[in-house]
Amino acid sequence: MALLEVHHMSHDFGGLRAVNNYSLNIEPGEIHGLIGPNGAGKTTIFNLITGIYRPTEGDIRLDNASIVGLQPYQIAARGLGRTFQNLQLWRHMTVLEHVMMARYSKLTYGLVGAFFGTPKRKREESESREKAQVLMELFGVDRFANQIVLNLPYGAQRRVEMARAMAMEPKILFLDEPTAGMNPEELIQMMEIIRRAHRKFGVGIFLIEHRMRFVMELCQEIQTLVFGEVIAEGTPEEIQNNPKVIEAYLGSEMVE
Ligand SMILES: Nc1ncnc2c1ncn2[C@@H]1O[C@H](COP(=O)(O)OP(=O)(O)OP(=O)(O)O)[C@@H](O)[C@H]1O
Numbered sequence: 001m002a003l004l005e006v007h008h009m010s011h012d013f014g015g016l017r018a019v020n021n022y023s024l025n026i027e028p029g030e031i032h033g034l035i036g037p038n039g040a041g042k043t044t045i046f047n048l049i050t051g052i053y054r055p056t057e058g059d060i061r062l063d064n065a066s067i068v069g070l071q072p073y074q075i076a077a078r079g080l081g082r083t084f085q086n087l088q089l090w091r092h093m094t095v096l097e098h099v100m101m102a103r104y105s106k107l108t109y110g111l112v113g114a115f116f117g118t119p120k121r122k123r124e125e126s127e128s129r130e131k132a133q134v135l136m137e138l139f140g141v142d143r144f145a146n147q148i149v150l151n152l153p154y155g156a157q158r159r160v161e162m163a164r165a166m167a168m169e170p171k172i173l174f175l176d177e178p179t180a181g182m183n184p185e186e187l188i189q190m191m192e193i194i195r196r197a198h199r200k201f202g203v204g205i206f207l208i209e210h211r212m213r214f215v216m217e218l219c220q221e222i223q224t225l226v227f228g229e230v231i232a233e234g235t236p237e238e239i240q241n242n243p244k245v246i247e248a249y250l251g252s253e254m255v256e
Pocket residue numbers: 013018036037038039040041042043044045085
């Protein structure tokens with residue numbers, strides 16, 4: 001059964017139809033790509049599924065239950081994690097604080113535990129710290145654990161955002177252009193990190209990217225979006241050889 005399903009979703013911004021009749025199926029653990037020119041509606045699709053906007057039409061189902069109309073935090077709690085096209089970090093918090101904060105939604109010791117330091121609280125907190133450590137190592141930011149994110153190199157900030165999203169133990173992770181602004185070295189590092197996270201946690205991934213090599217190497221299935229509509233869907237090989245995709249998008253995109 002699919003983990004995430006979108007059925008015939010459309011969205012209008014005033015008179016502009018930004019997304020038209022969009023459907024999607026992601027199986028547990030699948031890496032699914034979404035490509036297309038600037039302004040095609042890719043980020044809007046993320047914002048619709050994650051509850052930032054409510055679709056004008058259509059249904060969105062996570063684990064076979066509709067999530068349309070839920071708040072973003074409720075959708076996150078059901079297992080959907082995300083990062084943003086423009087980094088959204090708390091600039092003056094440390095890396096460890098970011099990852100720990102995200103884990104608080106997972107703690108169960110409650111108010112009494114918080115006030116009185118019950119054994120359950122101590123156990124959960126130390127487990128939480130260990131898990132944060134594992135994530136910081138996995139995303140290559142453990143050496144910055146006690147630094148505020150403002151002072152980190154850009155590539156590392158993006159990895160903090162991913163570690164924070166993974167701290168909530170999502171079933172599926174949405175990544176909006178994770179390599180934007182990265183140099184070739186950081187790009188290769190990011191590809192390796194996503195592969196490792198995917199292997200370790202078996203998390204599904206929904207990926208928006210302009211760097212074609214990255215998309216083609218990581219994804220099992222790719223959709224191409226142009227003017228809010230899917231013009232092609234298939235394996236990386238099918239997409240690369242599809243004349244409609246080449247004409248509308250790949251022809252103009254740098255293949256790197
Ligand atoms: N909040 C909004 N209000 C009105 N129009 C919007 C809003 N958000 C996006 N749009 C419009 O919807 C269309 C799709 O934008 P979107 O950001 O989803 O594109 P994208 O595929 O993510 O592009 P990029 O590759 O540049 O990130 C664009 O025409 C954009 O101007």
